[in-house]
Amino acid sequence: MSGEALRGALEQSLAGFDQRAIAAAVRRLGAGYRSGEAGAPRLDDPRSVAAYAAYRMPATYAAVRAVLAQLPELDPAILLDVGGGTGAAAWAAIDICPGLRSVTVTDRSTAALEFGRRLATQAPHEALRLARWERSDASAPIPAADLLTASYVLGELDPHARQGLIETMARSGATVVVVEPGTPEGYRRVLAAREQLLVHGHRVLAPCPHSAACPLADTTDWCHFAVRLDRSALHRRVKSAELGYEDEKFAYVATAPGGQAAAVGRVLRHPQTRKGLVRLTVCQRDEQVAPIAVRRSAASYRAARDARWGDPWPPRDAG
Ligand SMILES: C[S@@+](CC[C@H](N)C(=O)[O-])C[C@H]1O[C@@H](n2cnc3c(N)ncnc32)[C@H](O)[C@@H]1O
Structure with a gap:
């Protein structure tokens, strides 16, 4: 339901932008993401942010939603989305966790937060409409929450900052959800986060059915999943894409202190x-x-x- 709501909100929020300029920004952004880890484009100006929202947000939303749907016991009241950008994970969380009453999204990009804040005014859920959008570096201390999400962020941090963020999340006492692209590199980052979270007393909720070593860790294979999402007319236009859908591949781990695996x-x-x-x-x-x-x-x-x-x-x- 909220997939529709997000699509509608994006159509409306992006209507005021020059569509050709957005399509050009999408091409630049796409090239930036494809060029590799260090080349992650910065979402510094409204046009890049609009391009990100049109080109990537439906997919990152769908991935986080698919992850949270694998956690049947999850019922948080307070969400903190770190490096949340335009709020994809917050839209996903509010969709799966209707008991959420407080939502905070932090990011280093003021332009992304401002877009996210305006987009969320169209959300069907009050907690998202009233969300706090706070400029903050991923290395900053974090406020108390029941659920912490970091989606498609670790790849933009250097290894030191990445470890620092996972450590902060691990020590918070909250359920932690980390989502990354479903590439071998994304999986490796998730695996490192998983190991670090386990050291701090967390247990894996999903995807793993246990909290022991990952059986794929020393192979050439990598643990990842996929979600199919419909592309809106806008989505197709800005991506110059013909197909009415795309498959987003992602890797993830969800953990909680003393948690229990959600699947056998x-x-x-x-x-x-x-x-x-x-x-x-x-x-x-x-x-x-x-x-x-x-x-x-x-x-x-x-x-x-x-x-x-x-x-x-x-x-x-x-x-
Ligand atoms: C690929 S986007 C993901 C956005 C959102 N989480 C999603 O899933 O759509 C990465 C985000 O991380 C943010 N970011 C990168 N480095 C950061 C840092 N050091 N502190 C806070 N945010 C950061 C960027 O500004 C951007 O919004």
């Missing part, structure tokens, strides 16, 4: 379905990633046919 196993790839047989690749509690073949005769066959990459396995309602 996690589907790590698109399931392979052939006549009467579903093959799942599942990360399991015994710290192994193992193939599971579910035949038509099995009681879990229907659930296996419905299983998607990133889902818990067995499904939560399997009893």
